[in-house]
Amino acid sequence: MLSKRDIINFLFVASFPLFGMGTYIAAAKSPSGGFIFCISAHLLIILFYLIDLLYRKEFQPRVNIYYFLNWLYLLTCIISMFRALYAGLPEDNIAITLVKCLVFVVPVNAFIVVIFYNDDNTERITRLTFLSLSLLLLINLFGFFVLKLSNEVHGIEGRLNFPFLDGFYSGACVLTILNLMLIYYMARLRDDPFRFSYLAAYFILNLALLYLINSRLNILIFLFVALLLSFRVIEKTKGLFTVSQFTIPILLSSGFLLYDILTLPVFVTMLKRVDVQDIMTFNGRSFIWNNALTWLTDDQRGLFWGNGYKGHYFLGLISDVAKLWNADVNEYHHLHLHSSSFEILVCQGIFGYAIFMILMHRAYTHYKMKYKAADSEGVFFGVIVFLLFILQVDLFVYLESSGQVIFSLLLANVLVNPKPKPALQENLPTQRSQSLSEELLMSTS
Numbered sequence: 001m002l003s004k005r006d007i008i009n010f011l012f013v014a015s016f017p018l019f020g021m022g023t024y025i026a027a028a029k030s031p032s033g034g035f036i037f038c039i040s041a042h043l044l045i046i047l048f049y050l051i052d053l054l055y056r057k058e059f060q061p062r063v064n065i066y067y068f069l070n071w072l073y074l075l076t077c078i079i080s081m082f083r084a085l086y087a088g089l090p091e092d093n094i095a096i097t098l099v100k101c102l103v104f105v106v107p108v109n110a111f112i113v114v115i116f117y118n119d120d121n122t123e124r125i126t127r128l129t130f131l132s133l134s135l136l137l138l139i140n141l142f143g144f145f146v147l148k149l150s151n152e153v154h155g156i157e158g159r160l161n162f163p164f165l166d167g168f169y170s171g172a173c174v175l176t177i178l179n180l181m182l183i184y185y186m187a188r189l190r191d192d193p194f195r196f197s198y199l200a201a202y203f204i205l206n207l208a209l210l211y212l213i214n215s216r217l218n219i220l221i222f223l224f225v226a227l228l229l230s231f232r233v234i235e236k237t238k239g240l241f242t243v244s245q246f247t248i249p250i251l252l253s254s255g256f257l258l259y260d261i262l263t264l265p266v267f268v269t270m271l272k273r274v275d276v277q278d279i280m281t282f283n284g285r286s287f288i289w290n291n292a293l294t295w296l297t298d299d300q301r302g303l304f305w306g307n308g309y310k311g312h313y314f315l316g317l318i319s320d321v322a323k324l325w326n327a328d329v330n331e332y333h334h335l336h337l338h339s340s341s342f343e344i345l346v347c348q349g350i351f352g353y354a355i356f357m358i359l360m361h362r363a364y365t366h367y368k369m370k371y372k373a374a375d376s377e378g379v380f381f382g383v384i385v386f387l388l389f390i391l392q393v394d395l396f397v398y399l400e401s402s403g404q405v406i407f408s409l410l411l412a413n414v415l416v417n418p419k420p421k422p423a424l425q426e427n428l429p430t431q432r433s434q435s436l437s438e439e440l441l442m443s444t445s
Contacts, residue, residue, distance in 0.1 A: 004052060008045060008117045009128055015041035015110070016132040017139050019405055020164035024143075027152035035099040035400065042110035049113040063112070066362055067415040069355060074105050076306070076352035077399060083308030090333045103400040104408075111412035119419040123376035129409065130181055130379075133174060137206075140164050140171065160212035166402050172215040173386075173396045173403055175206045176222040180382035182206070183229045217282065221389045229382045235372050240385060241364050245357075247392035248289050248339065255280040285338045285393070287321045292342040306349030309399075312337055317346065340391040340398040359411060364388065366414050380410055 019038045026034025053059055078101050085097045118124050140162035143149045149163035151171075162171035182203045189196045210219060228234035243250075251258070281287065295301070295317055302311060312318055313333045322332045337343050344353045364384050371378035387407055390396055396403030 004048075005117045007048060008114055009124070011041045011045045011048070012111075012114045012125075013128050013132045013135065015045075015107075016136040016402075016405070017164075019402060020136050020139060023166040023402070024149070024152060024164050032095045032099045035096075035103050038400075039103055039106045039110075042106045045110040045113050046106065049116070062116075062417045062419070063415055064417050066359065067112075070108065070359055070411065070415060073352060073355040073359060074108075076348045076355065077101070077104055080306055080309045080311075080347045080352070083306075084310050084314075087308055087314055089310055089313065100400050104404055107405045108408035108412055108415070111409045112416055115412055115416050126376050126379050130178070133178055133181075133406075136164070137174060137178065141209075159214055160209060162213075166400070167395065168213075169215050169218060169394055170396055170402050172210055172213045172218040173390060173394065175210045175213070176218060176386055176390075177383050177406065179203055179206045179210075179222065180225060180229060180386055181379050183226055184379045184382060187230070187232070217393050218390065221386060221393075225382055225386050225389070228385070234382065234385065235368055241361060241388060244385075244388040244392065245341075247389055248293075248341075251282065251393070252286055252289060255282075255286075282393075284321070284325065287324065288318050288337055289339065289342070291317055291321065292337055292339070292346065296345065302346070302349060304349045304351055306345075306347050306352055309347050310336075311346040315346070336395050338395065339393055340395055340401075340403075343395065343398050359414075360384075360388065360407075363407075363411050363414050367410070377413060384410055 018041045022034045022036070022038030022040070024034070025037050026032075028034075081097050081101055085092050085094065114125065143163040144161065147163075151161040151163050151165065151168055153166055154168045155161035156168055159168075160171065161168055162174075165171055165174065182199055186196055186199050186203070189199065210222070225234070228237055234240075282289075292312075295315065296303070299315070301307065301315060307314055310333055313335075318335060318337070319332070322335060327335060337346065341353070344356055348356075367377060367381040367384050370376075371381035383406075387397055387403065387410075390403070391398075394403075395401055397407055398404060
């Protein structure tokens, strides 16, 4: 007979594959219907929990101050969405706005419910997370190689385009997250050749898929974090969080050095696309980032409160880049800043960005502590470090993106206080006295 926890965990495992399929429906068929499909498992988890609460007639809140801080951040996200709606963002309407708000509000609360039902074994959640992300990878491989589908949001011809994700580069991010988790597990299974071998095979498969996607920035960040994990110095490397905040300025000022590195034989073979102009401009991203930095230092319109969702569109921030790329004037609003950090800054201002980074820093310190303590949750430390850097150069961790859902899962553990340990029984001293008396009698006899 299924227990309540079994039902919750089944929905949790199904959540990432369903989210992936929903992104395809949203892009190819119906945005509103697709986004609802994305969070269908999360909605069922919350509904099940509410019914269970009514049945038990008890409620013990265990959330902490960061839970309410997260709600404040989510409020800035919701406000930015409605500001864009009322400012006349093309192709936007009230239905899409409301559904998108649900996409970034619902998952984190569903994951908190999952934690409640698995309090007795936190390792179970990490294993189920790995299983769910692996199933997401599996359905994408099936969709691409068997169903011959491509990504309807953004795909590049001649490269591996996972169909059931919110964009081309999200596939590389999911593979990286899985491999960082695999490095953690393999390091602890060196004395178990059988389990180590099949995890290593999975790791090599993911490397091959990462090569077929061929996202250069993603591969470089993966190699950086993977080396820190492999040599077990990731928790000893000081300033990781601080350095991550300056990823874009560091990249923009080290283009020639990066080109020299990427022209080494190993990287030429791995990356295939090693062109000096392409690398120096990061495939055109440097123009966008420079414009965003100019807004941050000189323009500063909406600096504190933001300019609403797609704020760069209303500011005309990258109109010159759109012309450079020959983008259709009617499609200009689909362009983005190729950086979750810049998107949050421009759209939600310093206020929203500061809250987000407080939450990110809390998650970073939480998993760093778990990693040092060899706790099962330590498997997520490499993942959170990867997210710290990738959010600077990719849209993977922004609003309705799949990376934001993954971050919501990692954040959920931070928003919940540990379950209080049961109080010691009042008669424990008496029982101890009795056992001592029995031992004394046995010794005298």
